[in-house]
Amino acid sequence: MIFIARYIVWLMNSTTQIIIHFFLLSLSFGTQLLSPVVSTKLTGVGFYKLGTSIVLASLVMALGVDYFMIPGLGSVEIWCYGILIATNSLTYIFHKDEKSWLMWAIYILQVITFSVLAFHTFAFDPIWIMFFFMSMVLLGISNFAMILGHYYLVVPKLSEEPLIYCLYIFWTAFFLKIISSLAVIFSIGAPYLAEGTTLGDGYMYNWLFVSMRYLWGYVAPVILSFFTFKLCKLRSTQSATGVLYIVEFFVIVGELISVYLMAKHGLPL
Numbered sequence: 001m002i003f004i005a006r007y008i009v010w011l012m013n014s015t016t017q018i019i020i021h022f023f024l025l026s027l028s029f030g031t032q033l034l035s036p037v038v039s040t041k042l043t044g045v046g047f048y049k050l051g052t053s054i055v056l057a058s059l060v061m062a063l064g065v066d067y068f069m070i071p072g073l074g075s076v077e078i079w080c081y082g083i084l085i086a087t088n089s090l091t092y093i094f095h096k097d098e099k100s101w102l103m104w105a106i107y108i109l110q111v112i113t114f115s116v117l118a119f120h121t122f123a124f125d126p127i128w129i130m131f132f133f134m135s136m137v138l139l140g141i142s143n144f145a146m147i148l149g150h151y152y153l154v155v156p157k158l159s160e161e162p163l164i165y166c167l168y169i170f171w172t173a174f175f176l177k178i179i180s181s182l183a184v185i186f187s188i189g190a191p192y193l194a195e196g197t198t199l200g201d202g203y204m205y206n207w208l209f210v211s212m213r214y215l216w217g218y219v220a221p222v223i224l225s226f227f228t229f230k231l232c233k234l235r236s237t238q239s240a241t242g243v244l245y246i247v248e249f250f251v252i253v254g255e256l257i258s259v260y261l262m263a264k265h266g267l268p269l
Contacts, residue, residue: 018263019256021065023139025121026132026255028058029114030140032088036099036107037169038148038162045097047151051144052092059084066121080117084110131268134180135255137173141166142221142244142251145228149241160232163240167229171222178218181258181269185210189267200265209257213269217254221247 032055040048063081066073073081087106095103118136122128145166152158185193192199192206200206224247231240261267 015260015263017065019259021062022132022259023256024058024062024065026136026139027143028055028062029118030136031055031144032110032114034140034144037144037165041098042158042162043151043155045095046154048095049092050147052088056085056088074120076120077117080113083113127268131262134173134177135258138177139251139255141170141173142248145170146241146244146248149237149244152237160235160237163232163237164229167225170225174222184268189269192265192267209261210269213254213257213261216250217258220250
C-alpha cells in the first residue's frame with residue numbers, strides 16, 4: 001500500500017503537491033480556529049465532534065502528503081502534527097456539552113501549534129504566511145457555516161444568530177482578501193495581463209485563470225452569501241444551508257486557483 005501511495009505522489013508535480021497540502025492544512029486549521037463561534041452548550045457536543053472529525057481527517061491527509069514529499073518532514077513539523085492529532089483525538093473523546101477550562105487550554109495549544117506548523121511549512125516567508133492565513137479563514141468559515149447549517153436539523157430550536165455570525169466573519173475575511181488581491185493584481189500582477197505577454201502561462205491563460213479566480217472565487221460567493229443572510233433572517237436555515245453548499249464550492253474552486261497562481265507564478269490572488 002505504501003508503494004502505491006508513493007507512486008501516486010511521484011506522479012504529481014510539485015505544484016499539485018503544494019495545492020493539495022495547502023488546501024488540507026487550511027481546511028483543518030480554519031475549522032479548528034473557528035470552532036468557538038457557536039457554543040457547545042447550544043449545539044451539544046455532537047457538533048463539536050463533527051468539526052473535530054473534519055480537522056482530524058484533513059490533518060492525517062496533510063501529514064500523508066507532507067510525508068511523501070521530498071525532502072520530507074522536519075522535527076518541528078512532526079511534533080506539531082503529533083500534538084494536533086493527539087489533542088484533537090482527546091477532545092473528541094472527552095469534550096462535554098459545556099467547554100471546560102481544560103478544553104479551552106487545549107484549544108489555545110492547538111491554535112498555537114497550528115500557527116507554528118504554518119510558519120515552518122512556509123519557511124517563514126511573510127507573503128506565503130499572510131496568503132495562507134487569509135485563505136485559511138475564508139475556507140474555514142465557509143466550511144464551518146455549511147456544517148453548522150446541517151445541525152439545525154439536530155437542534156431545531158437553535159438560534160439563527162450563530163449562522164449570521166459566520167456570515168459576518170466570512171464578509172470580513174472576504175473584504176481583507178479582495179483588498180490584498182486587488183493590490184497584487186495592480187502591482188506585480190499587471191505584467192502578467194499585459195497584451196502579448198509570455199509571463200506565467202501566457203496572455204490568454206493568465207486572463208483565463210485570473211478571470212475564473214475573481215468570478216468564481218469572489219463575485220459568486222459574496223452574492224450568494226447575501227442570499228444566505230436573507231434566508232437566515234427568515235429563519236429558513238435549511239434553504240440557507242443549501243446556498244452555503246454552493247458558496248463553499250465556489251470558495252474552494254477560487255482558493256485552489258489562487259494557490260495554483262501563487263505556487264507557480266508567485267501571485268497571491
